[in-house]
Amino acid sequence: MSIDFVPAKIVKGAGGAILEDVPHITDWLPDLPTYTNPLKYHPAYAAVRQYFVEESDVVAKDVVVNVNRTSGATYFRRAGPRDKIYFKPEDVKACIVTCGGLCPGLNTVIREIVCGLWTQYGVREIFGIIGGYRGFYCRNTIDLNPKVVNDIHKRGGTILCTSRGGHETSKIVDSIEDRGINQVYIIGGDGTQKGAWAIHKECVKRNLEVVVAGIPKTIDNDIDIIDKSFGFDTAVEEAQRAINAAHVEACSAQNGIGLVKLMGRYSGYIAMYATLASRDVDLCLIPEVPFYLEGPGGLYEFVDQRLHESGHMVIVVAEGAGQELIAESMGSHDNLVDPSGNPLLLDVGLWLSQNLKSYFAKAHPTYKEPLTLKYIDPTYMVRAIPSNASDNVYCTLLAHSAIHGAMAGYCGFTVGPVNNRHCYIPIPRVVSTQRHVNVADRMWARLLSGTNQPDFLRYKVVMEERRRTKALKQAESKEEHVPKQILKSPPVSPSQTCPLTDVDINGSNVTKQMKDDSTARISTGDRQFFPATGYPLVTSPVPGDPTANFNQETP
Ligand SMILES: Nc1ncnc2c1ncn2[C@@H]1O[C@H](COP(=O)(O)OP(=O)(O)OP(=O)(O)O)[C@@H](O)[C@H]1O
Ligand SMILES: O=P(O)(O)OC[C@H]1O[C@](O)(CO)[C@@H](O)[C@@H]1O
Ligand SMILES: [Mg+2]
Numbered sequence: 001m002s003i004d005f006v007p008a009k010i011v012k013g014a015g016g017a018i019l020e021d022v023p024h025i026t027d028w029l030p031d032l033p034t035y036t037n038p039l040k041y042h043p044a045y046a047a048v049r050q051y052f053v054e055e056s057d058v059v060a061k062d063v064v065v066n067v068n069r070t071s072g073a074t075y076f077r078r079a080g081p082r083d084k085i086y087f088k089p090e091d092v093k094a095c096i097v098t099c100g101g102l103c104p105g106l107n108t109v110i111r112e113i114v115c116g117l118w119t120q121y122g123v124r125e126i127f128g129i130i131g132g133y134r135g136f137y138c139r140n141t142i143d144l145n146p147k148v149v150n151d152i153h154k155r156g157g158t159i160l161c162t163s164r165g166g167h168e169t170s171k172i173v174d175s176i177e178d179r180g181i182n183q184v185y186i187i188g189g190d191g192t193q194k195g196a197w198a199i200h201k202e203c204v205k206r207n208l209e210v211v212v213a214g215i216p217k218t219i220d221n222d223i224d225i226i227d228k229s230f231g232f233d234t235a236v237e238e239a240q241r242a243i244n245a246a247h248v249e250a251c252s253a254q255n256g257i258g259l260v261k262l263m264g265r266y267s268g269y270i271a272m273y274a275t276l277a278s279r280d281v282d283l284c285l286i287p288e289v290p291f292y293l294e295g296p297g298g299l300y301e302f303v304d305q306r307l308h309e310s311g312h313m314v315i316v317v318a319e320g321a322g323q324e325l326i327a328e329s330m331g332s333h334d335n336l337v338d339p340s341g342n343p344l345l346l347d348v349g350l351w352l353s354q355n356l357k358s359y360f361a362k363a364h365p366t367y368k369e370p371l372t373l374k375y376i377d378p379t380y381m382v383r384a385i386p387s388n389a390s391d392n393v394y395c396t397l398l399a400h401s402a403i404h405g406a407m408a409g410y411c412g413f414t415v416g417p418v419n420n421r422h423c424y425i426p427i428p429r430v431v432s433t434q435r436h437v438n439v440a441d442r443m444w445a446r447l448l449s450g451t452n453q454p455d456f457l458r459y460k461v462v463m464e465e466r467r468r469t470k471a472l473k474q475a476e477s478k479e480e481h482v483p484k485q486i487l488k489s490p491p492v493s494p495s496q497t498c499p500l501t502d503v504d505i506n507g508s509n510v511t512k513q514m515k516d517d518s519t520a521r522i523s524t525g526d527r528q529f530f531p532a533t534g535y536p537l538v539t540s541p542v543p544g545d546p547t548a549n550f551n552q553e554t555p
Contacts, residue, residue: 009426016071019058022405022413022424025086025211028204032409034084039120045081053080053404059421061225076225076423079401079415086409087182089122094406095141095181097129098158099188099195100340102380103219104231104238105387105395106187108153110160112399113185113215114144120400121407127181128159132188133195134166136175153392156384162188165339167195173202182210183406189218190431191340193414197427200412211411213402214427219383222267224435225425226416230395232269234388235262239274242378243314247280250312253372257303257313257356261349261377264318265342268437270382271318276447282306282313283453285348287320288437291454292462293355300359302454307371317348319379326351328466349375397422 009021026032037052039045058075065073096113098106110128117123127141135141142148142160152159176184176199186196193214200212216223221232239262246258262270268286275284283302285291293299306313326332326346336344353375360371387395394417401415401422413424437444448455 013058013075017058017073017075019075019077020061020426020429021077022410022426023200023204025209025409025411028207029209032086032209034086035088037081037083037085037407038089038122039081040083042120045120051081052083053078055082059418059423061418063419076418076425077410079405079422079424081404082408085121085407087407090124092117092121092123092183092407093125093127093179093181094123094183094185095127095129095176095179096144096160096185096187097132097135098160098162098217099132099186099192100162100164100217101189101219102157102162102383103217103229104156104234104383104385105391106158106162106217106231107149107155108387108392108395109187109215109217109230109399110144110158111149111153112396113403114149115146116400116403118146121403127179131161132163132166133168133172133192134163135161137168137171141179153395154386156386158187163339164191164342167198167340169195169198169202172199173206173208176203176210177206177208182208184210184212185215185402185406186212187215187217189216189220190223190434191342192217193223193427194431196414197412197431200427203411211406211409213406213411214414214430215398215402216414216416216430219270220264220267221269222265222435223414223416223430224433225418225430226414227418227420229416230391230398231383231387232273232391234385234391235270235382236273236277237388238382238385239270239316239378240278242376242382243274243278243280243316246314246374246376247278249372249374250314254311255307255360255371256311257307257315257371257373259315259317259349259353259356259373259375261317261319261347261375261379263379263383265320265345266434266436268318268321271316271321272437272444272447275316276443276450278314278316279450280314281316282451283315284447284451285315285317285321286437287318287323288439289321289456290324290459291322291456292325292459293359295458295462297454297456297458298462299454299456300356300363303356304363315352317352319345319348322348322352325463328463349377 009023011019011021013019039051045051057078059078061074061076094117096110098110114126117126126144128144129135129141130139149159184199186192186199188195193216196212196214203210203212216226216229217231218229219231219235221229223229239260242260246260250256250258262274264270264287266287268284268288271284271286275281283299283306291299295301303313323346326348330346330351332346338344353373357371357373397417398415405413405415405424410424412427414427414430415422415424417423418425
């Protein structure tokens, strides 16, 4: 399916400001009437001065800027209620759908959309689409009202159920047309938002009086532009319970290792924040920092050292970490995908457990105490719980921002906070890049300074060495002709550094990124250290533009 992900509207403001605006229903239906926002007469809201947002109110994408480069800055349209709305409340037929994986807070968002539409705008026809996108065309809807959703925020999951795959744009829009729906609220991750954009485009093509509003959901926190996704804080908090258990297990044994796997397909945010919050973690592995096991600077060396020093350790690994290494070592090149086309991951937790156990059995056969490794996989437990208090409040704001936008005729947007202010962001802007942990940022440095873990700088060199040895062995055993370039390339010396400019993670080109830091660096051999602490300085590659997520990173 090819969808045009070009941002809809770029508006140039005075002074060189650039507003990345969202579509509005009058873009294709210019003669629609407007109505006074009923919130003007609402007992709660009418009392609040400056409750309404001006049409010219915008939010800056970046708040930390270079004083000499302030013109040409990017802005998004500020979210919130408008004076005028484009839907008569009694004519609104709204529907809500949840797609993709679970995330704490889904039910809260559903509840708040229903209650917000009902109590603030007087909307009475609200439907739930059951089971994700495919529910539009193969399931009946359910009626939603404040009574039905009253308690749902106390439960994990989604009362509407969810699914992957099944996005058939024309069937979905047929169903929207047939049911007379004119507001579509779509809650889901990057895939879901792409689907929402396709539905929006189809509605425009058919000249329908329909607005599509996206509410971003991802436990991995990998949606770009917005500050943070709902449910993320809850997930980090819940992950502490698993880390605590791992720590207790590890401390209670000689050579005890507690290994915890957390979610994070491409982005290691949960692992990173759970590590920073816990302070019991000795090693945090994330997809953005490829690691290796053997040799100098490798994982085994560090584990050896840590067990020697303290007798126990805790490792936190994001599910997407080390995928290339595991695939190579298992000779697995299946490239299996889920119904939405997302790659199915190899189990890094199991793989790491097995490898650590066999390494220690071989390397230390005479250890008085053998390795005691406990592997905890709380991934689904972490995402299946209800959202915590702060996520609940956040979900309310998201839901309210979405309904204000839809009532005001805005569409094709993803709603979310940018620098703590809620905005309407054009969907293409949100889905065109994925958000990753910026390992050149100070937050990752904080983690490294806490764990003192290896930087795995020699990753690329080690992988090349492995491939070379493997190819030679295979060729020898089969007495095959060894490719010339393999014989020619000399064995890699252990002190050789890893060039950081062209490593490829998850299919995307990555470049070395080192943000200038006031901290001076000194170099010792092939590794760099913070002079004050002697802790290694990470120079691992990360995907994307080094300054892309500047705002969302370290305060
Ligand atoms: N490019 C696309 N165009 C249209 N629909 C899409 C696209 N990508 C994904 N979808 C649909 O969006 C829905 C959710 O996608 P996906 O399973 O990738 O989850 P997600 O929204 O990214 O959430 P999660 O964070 O859990 O992965 C699926 O029904 C899928 O078919
Ligand atoms: O097993 P499922 O439902 O496909 O979900 C697993 C995936 O969903 C996510 O939580 C994203 O929502 C990923 O972290 C994880 O890989
Ligand atoms: Mg996704």
